[in-house]
Amino acid sequence: MRYLYIFATLFFTVYGQMILKWRILKLNWTMPHTGIWDMVVSYTKFLLDPFIFSGFLSAFIASVCWSMAMTKFQITEAYPFMSLAPAIVFLLGVWLLGETFTIGKVVGLGLIIIGLIVTVRF
Structure with a gap:
């Protein structure tokens, strides 16, 4: 059961x-360069997007799970x-x-997994 917290942290982070x-x-989405008001409107629309908001909310939930x-x-x-x-996100x-x-990303992924195994086992 205790590993559920780690799994949930990983899930919500990813x-x-x-x-x-x-x-x-x-x-x-790109940052507008036309003026301060356009930036405020653009950021507000961006931050109020339900999917974007769910991404920020998931970071909070991941923190609670952690x-x-x-x-x-x-x-x-x-x-x-x-x-x-990072491996799952990749x-x-x-x-x-x-x-x-x-191939570089795959080698990096392999090194991460090897490092995890060494860290947990030894």
Whole structure:
């Protein structure tokens, strides 16, 4: 049951990153350069978008889940699992967002996983 907190932290962290990137691409959002009022309007629309808001909310929920995980684990025991977030984001980014798949990224992903195994096992 205690690993559920770590899983939830990973889930909400990854969800937040993926949904923000997807929505920014979908909205084709860029910072306006025309004036302060246009910037305020643009940021407000951006921040009030339900998907963007859910991404920010998921970051908060991930923080709450992480806080609960800290009551069940030593930080040196739990934190290595957080290194799975970049690996999951990489895989989902390639699959869902069509991001580039390079040998360098795969090697980096492999090193992350090896580091996680070494950290947790030894």
